[in-house]
Amino acid sequence: MFPVAGGRANVGFGLPRRPGVSVRPMAAQWRGLLERPPLRALLGNAEPEGHHRAWPIPADLARAPLSQGRVLFAGDAAGATDPMTGEGIGQALLTGVLAAEAVAAAGSDPGAVARHYRAAVAHHLAPDLRFAAALGRILASPAGALLAVRAAGLTPWTRRNFARWMFEDYPRALALTPSRWRRGAFTGPGAYPAA
């Protein structure tokens, strides 16, 4: 839920589009969600305005090509969205930067530029998206989701660090990829520095 101007909010929900998971009942699910007591409590007396809208979010880096001839694909065009959360702004910026760096580093040979770009994406982003996909599968079960919420809420330290991890203050799978560790990688100010 995002606050927007005029005391309004943008409220959305995500649904994985996997084989066997139909998007057809989404409208009914949406109405059902709005009736759930915890969500009602959060929304207070807010009422929906306008129509509900749906957008597909491409989240499959392994499936989409990263390059074609002299063209490099970044962001949604590369399927670079986080498959657990549907977030893709940071990933679009990162792949854009990596694409520009590949052009700057590898010069005028399109094949060399593409190889440089693929290697950079494999190093800087692919582990995070694979990790997010694996976590998404765990969170898809009620038991997995409950366990994750309990683990995240154990202590003030786990709560604080869960929020930092969730809001991508550092790459999702950084803890599992020592090759990306740098001094201060886990302790930077992050997206929401304390005032």
Ligand SMILES: Cc1cc2nc3c(=O)[nH]c(=O)nc-3n(C[C@H](O)[C@H](O)[C@H](O)COP(=O)(O)OP(=O)(O)OC[C@H]3O[C@@H](n4cnc5c(N)ncnc54)[C@H](O)[C@@H]3O)c2cc1C
């Ligand atoms: C409902 C929704 C909520 C989301 N919430 C979040 C969120 O909270 N956090 C987050 O990180 N991500 C979120 N995302 C995902 C995020 O918006 C995208 O992953 C991100 O915007 C991708 O950036 P991009 O530059 O690759 O593509 P886009 O932002 O889609 O930019 C592509 C641009 O190209 C333009 N374009 C298309 N075709 C042409 C053409 N032929 N000629 C010229 N221009 C063209 C389009 O108009 C568009 O402006 C959300 C997505 C949706 C749908």
